[in-house]
Structure formats: C-alpha cells, structure tokens
Amino acid sequence: MTLDRDLQSIQEVRNLVRQAKEAQQKLASYSQQQIDRLVEHIANACAAQAEPLAKMAVEETGFGVWQDKVLKNLLGSTMTWESCRNLKTVGIIREDKERGLMEIGVPMGVVAALIPSTNPTSTTMYKAIISIKAGNSVVVSPHPNAKKCILETVRIITEAIREAGGPENLVQCIQLTTMDATNALLTHRDVGIILATGGEAMVRAAYSSGNPAIGVGPGNGPAYIERSADIPTAVRQIFDSKTFDNGTICASEQSIVTERCIEDQVVAEVKRQGGYFLTPQQSEKLSGFILRANGTMNPKIVGKSAKVIADMAGIDIPERTRVLVSRQTEVSKQNPYSREKLCPILAFYVEENWEAACERSMAILFNEGVGHTMTIHSQNEEVIRQFALQKPVSRLLVNTPAALGGVGATTNLQPALTLGCGSVGGSATSDNVGPMNLLNIRRVAYGRRELAELRGTAPAPQAASCGASGCGQTAGNFTRAEIEEITRAVLRRLSAGQ
Structure with a gap:
C-alpha cells in the first residue's frame, strides 16, 4: 500500500x-x-x-x-x-x-x-x-x-x-x-x-x-553616490557588494543614483572597474530575462555572473565585465531594472541634486523593498543626516558595501541573515534579528507606592447618600476633578524619580 x-x-x-x-x-x-x-x-x-x-x-x-x-x-x-x-x-x-x-x-x-x-x-x-x-x-x-x-x-x-x-x-x-x-x-x-x-x-x-x-520582504536598495563622495571607493564598494556571491544577499545594491555634476566621473569609474553600460537595445533585450510573466524575478538569473546572464540573453559584452549597468529614467513595477535583481545587474539614475536623488531613492524603495536597506556614499554629514531622517528603510548604510554592511560583516550591526523591514515593510521588527x-x-515589579500616596492631596471620597433605594455608589468612586488631581500627583512623583 x-x-x-x-x-x-x-x-x-x-x-x-x-x-x-x-x-x-x-x-x-x-x-x-x-x-x-x-x-x-x-x-x-x-x-x-x-x-x-x-x-x-x-x-x-x-x-x-x-x-x-x-x-x-x-x-x-x-x-x-x-x-x-x-x-x-x-x-x-x-x-x-x-x-x-x-x-x-x-x-x-x-x-x-x-x-x-x-x-x-x-x-x-x-x-x-x-x-x-x-x-x-x-x-x-x-x-x-x-x-x-x-x-x-x-x-x-x-x-x-x-x-x-x-x-x-x-x-x-x-x-x-x-x-x-x-x-x-x-x-x-x-x-x-x-x-x-x-x-x-x-x-x-x-x-x-x-x-x-x-x-x-524583498530588498531593492539604491546606492546614492553624492557629489562629496570618494567616487573610486564608492564604485569599488558597490561592485564588491553586487558581485559578492553574485548578488544573492537581499541587502545588495540594485540601483546607482548619482548627481549630474559628477555623472561623467561616476560613469568613467564604473567602466574602469568592470561595469558595462548596456545600449538601449541591449537593455530592452535583457529586460525580458529579469522578470517572469507573473511579474516575479526569474530564478534563472539569480546568483549568476554577468557573463552567464549576457550569454543567456544573447548579448555580447567585454570579457572583463563584472556588472551589467542599464541607464534608466523610470521607476515602476513593469520596469524590471527598478526592482530587486539578485544578480550583477544595476540600474543607473542621474539626478540634478541631492534633493532629487532623495526623491528618486524613495520612489525606488516604495516601488519595491520599502523598509529594507539603502546605501549612501558621501562625506557630507548633513546630507547623510537628511537621508537618515527621510528614507523608509531599516538600515541606512554609509560608505560601505551594502551586501556585507547590511548583514553586519563590514559594519557593527548585529550579524544576521534575517533582516527585519519594520512595519512599513510589513515586518514585525526593523532589527537585524x-x-x-x-x-x-x-x-517582576516590586511595589514602590501606596494608594494613599497616589491620592496625594485629593480629598477622600465620601459615600454618596442616595436615599432608601440606593444608587450603587461606594467610597471607591471618584469625581473627574479628583481623578485629574490624582493623575497629576502620580506624574509629579514619577518625574521626580520616586
């Protein structure tokens, strides 16, 4: 049987x-x-x-x-x-x-x-x-x-x-x-x-x-290269992260966002370190391999090298290519480059200033990956602080590879392979679990105050006189004024550490 x-x-x-x-x-x-x-x-x-x-x-x-x-x-x-x-x-x-x-x-x-x-x-x-x-x-x-x-x-x-x-x-x-x-x-x-x-x-x-x-939830972290960044170091860290285990850590970068005034420097450094900018035709061709028909990530590209992915899509790339890069201007569920890609593929966005880059980063995160992780490469503490105050993420990583920084290897975060996304990301915690x-x-809490102390100067309540039929009131009933006075007394004692 x-x-x-x-x-x-x-x-x-x-x-x-x-x-x-x-x-x-x-x-x-x-x-x-x-x-x-x-x-x-x-x-x-x-x-x-x-x-x-x-x-x-x-x-x-x-x-x-x-x-x-x-x-x-x-x-x-x-x-x-x-x-x-x-x-x-x-x-x-x-x-x-x-x-x-x-x-x-x-x-x-x-x-x-x-x-x-x-x-x-x-x-x-x-x-x-x-x-x-x-x-x-x-x-x-x-x-x-x-x-x-x-x-x-x-x-x-x-x-x-x-x-x-x-x-x-x-x-x-x-x-x-x-x-x-x-x-x-x-x-x-x-x-x-x-x-x-x-x-x-x-x-x-x-x-x-x-x-x-x-x-x-899914990661979809952008990496913002701000104008004060050490550009060669920023690109190296992004590429070290994106190629680590071929991008299978969900905290890894999914997009580069940078400013117009440093665009040429960033592009040159990306190319120098093994990034290949796809032509519009190649980007269109590859996009069909990133998502499946149901809108989810294609498992065939997960954890594969840039060369394997390019061969799969029938695209010729230089032999030394480490990361495939696609220039983008749109963020949407239908645009696979603006979504999570657990492999060495990056979207590339250029904005006029840090405020616009901030808005672009938020658009990417709300498209997918909200609550998870993003990275900023900058020496400007005020910009970093503004990003920290505004970004809907549980981890804002500064000047570090996101894949390794997010899991606590290159930062002092709790080492973890389960990264909470907070309530905004539908998670019960924002911690590195x-x-x-x-x-x-x-x-266990020991008593430190008596009821009489809580009453403070409030007058002792009197039993109500309700006539022969009675009305159910007892000495335990307080007027609104008495309750407010008791509350104020308790707060005064707590603030005094008593």
Missing part, C-alpha cells in the same frame, strides 16, 4: 514538532553557561565545515560563488556566535534593585525556521545558533532546491549537539518537503515563533498562519 506523500509529510511535521517541544523542555533546565557551551560547540562545528558546505550549496542550487559562501557560512556561525557570546538570555537577564524591577528571559519554545535557496547553509547555521542561544528548539523547513545541503548542515549541527551532551532532537529538518508540510509547520499550535526568510509569498503565509512570525528577538521577557 502506497501512502499519500502529502499526508506523510504532515505527519512527519507533527512528529518533529512534538519531539522539538520535548527537547526544548529539557533545554529549559540549562544554565546560561550550559547554553553558551552548547552554542559555541555548534558554531565551531559549522565553521569547520564552512568550505565543503559552501561548495555543496553552489553545486546543488547553481547560485553564487562558493568562495563567497564560505564567508557567509562563517558569518552564520562564528561571527553570529561572537556577537551574542556575552548576551544574557537565561534566567535573570537584567535587574534594577533601586527601581524594584527584574527581567527574566523566557524562551518562545519551538522555532519554525524557513530556509531560502539563496543562502541555505549559512541561514540554517545562523537560525540554529540564535534560537538555541535564546533557549529554543528548531524545526527547519528547507527550500526544496537546496534540501541536500540544508540537511547536511542540520546533520553537522545535531552531531555537535550530541557531542556536547545537548538534548536530542533540538534541531530537526523536514525531509518530505511539500507545501502541505510547510503549512502544517507554520500553523502548528506548538510553534512558538516563525522565522521566515524566503520569497514574498512564503513570508505572507507565515504572517497569516496564526502564529507569531518574523519575516522579511538576533537571540533577543526570540525570547519573551517576564518582568
């Missing part, structure tokens, strides 16, 4: 969540020291296999550059661990005896971790580390096109947990990958929180599941 694959996958998920819940309950008895020892062991084991896992990911998915994925794996393992090594997540995490307040870290339970095909091994490492650091267990839902390398990463993690004496089934992975399995995981009542990294449809499914979720996003905080 052959059982239905979808039904089997649903049952597998139910078993995995049950086992994960049991494992998390065992982990709940661990001290901070035990948790940290376990997480460090996982990070070291993952780092030791960074290169073979990187090669496996490229071989299986066809995305990116294995040498760059090695660095991603180190970001997802040792860099993530080092960033949260000294973080208190277990037991009493903060205490203020003077104010009579205490905060206790409480794990969320089972983390449902959705893993994308663009960064499969590194994201698996990262989500396991931040989840366990916060006292949770993990059930991984792998992208079907990267299942082999994700399963191998989970195997390495589980072996490290076993060697460290950690609970069995602390990190598990779905093996029968079906849409029904993913849906069963997202909607399972014992899932504490969902970490959704992937396509927009998957993120929306996570938010509509009925369980708490942290998801990220870390362990503190994966625990609840129980607050």
